[in-house]
Amino acid sequence: MTTWSAREFEAQLRSVGEKRYHHLHPFNERMHAGELSEEEFRGWVRNRFYYQVNIPVKDAFILTKLRREDRRRWIQRIIDHDGRTGDEGGIERWIRLGAAVGLTREELYDDDTVLPGVRFAVDAYVDFCRRKPWLESVASALTELFAPDLLSRRITDVRKHYPWIAPEGLEYFRARLTQQPKDIAHLLELVLTHARSREQQDACVRALEFKCDVLWSLLDAVQTAYSKSS
Numbered sequence: 197m198t199t200w201s202a203r204e205f206e207a208q209l210r211s212v213g214e215k216r217y218h219h220l221h222p223f224n225e226r227m228h229a230g231e232l233s234e235e236e237f238r239g240w241v242r243n244r245f246y247y248q249v250n251i252p253v254k255d256a257f258i259l260t261k262l263r264r265e266d267r268r269r270w271i272q273r274i275i276d277h278d279g280r281t282g283d284e285g286g287i288e289r290w291i292r293l294g295a296a297v298g299l300t301r302e303e304l305y306d307d308d309t310v311l312p313g314v315r316f317a318v319d320a321y322v323d324f325c326r327r328k329p330w331l332e333s334v335a336s337a338l339t340e341l342f343a344p345d346l347l348s349r350r351i352t353d354v355r356k357h358y359p360w361i362a363p364e365g366l367e368y369f370r371a372r373l374t375q376q377p378k379d380i381a382h383l384l385e386l387v388l389t390h391a392r393s394r395e396q397q398d399a400c401v402r403a404l405e406f407k408c409d410v411l412w413s414l415l416d417a418v419q420t421a422y423s424k425s426s
């Protein structure tokens with residue numbers, strides 16, 4: 197097996213997203229077409245909250261494996277979600293999305309209402325980042341390469357089709373659009389420069405496929421539980 201050039205490797209990674217990222221999931225397609233009921237939308241916001249609160253947890257596991265220069269950059273991801281004095285952070289912004297769809301903070305934090313499939317998928321992601329070598333745990337975040345297009349469309353289409361959701365509720369997604377470019381640049385720099393053998397490159401592709409499966413399974417669980425006609 198020959199090692200891919202950086203350009204070829206990046207093309208391979210991008211082709212995983214084109215085929216397997218959750219923008220293709222029927223639940224997302226229905227969200228963008230304006231077909232979700234209020235109950236389905238609320239179910240998605242509630243269950244995605246479990247993913248949101250676990251992102252800084254998996255990033256903390258990754259942090260323990262990085263060299264100091266990279267830790268200094270990676271730590272910003274935790275701050276982006278947890279916040280600190282003067283910046284409420286992404287989890288609080290997601291709680292405001294919850295309020296905009298009619299969910300209280302207590303309801304979002306109520307562990308009993310996380311769907312089993314969502315818990316299983318998110319816990320698997322956290323465990324992957326705890327167990328795997330740093331390169332693979334970092335590579336599993338590469339789904340972020342495909343997120344900006346989806347987030348831009350989500351902001352436009354949710355405003356268009358779901359007027360009952362107050363626009364302030366979408367601030368989480370707007371903030372991600374400004375935070376994500378630095379995450380993506382760091383991710384690509386780490387993965388493209390450190391996966392030097394074809395075995396390492398293949399392991400990164402598999403990590404990205406695994407992460408696509410996590411996001412896909414989350415939506416499968418939400419769709420099954422809340423969509424009456426699915």
Ligand SMILES: O=C(O)c1cc(C(=O)O)c2c(n1)C(=O)C(=O)c1cc(C(=O)O)[nH]c1-2
Pocket residue numbers: 251336337338339340342343346372411
């Ligand atoms: O709403 C989405 O479609 C979406 C997808 C992803 C992703 O692709 O993993 C992330 C996010 N949002 C997000 O908001 C976020 O903070 C985030 C962090 C990560 C990660 O794996 O480190 N993915 C994502």
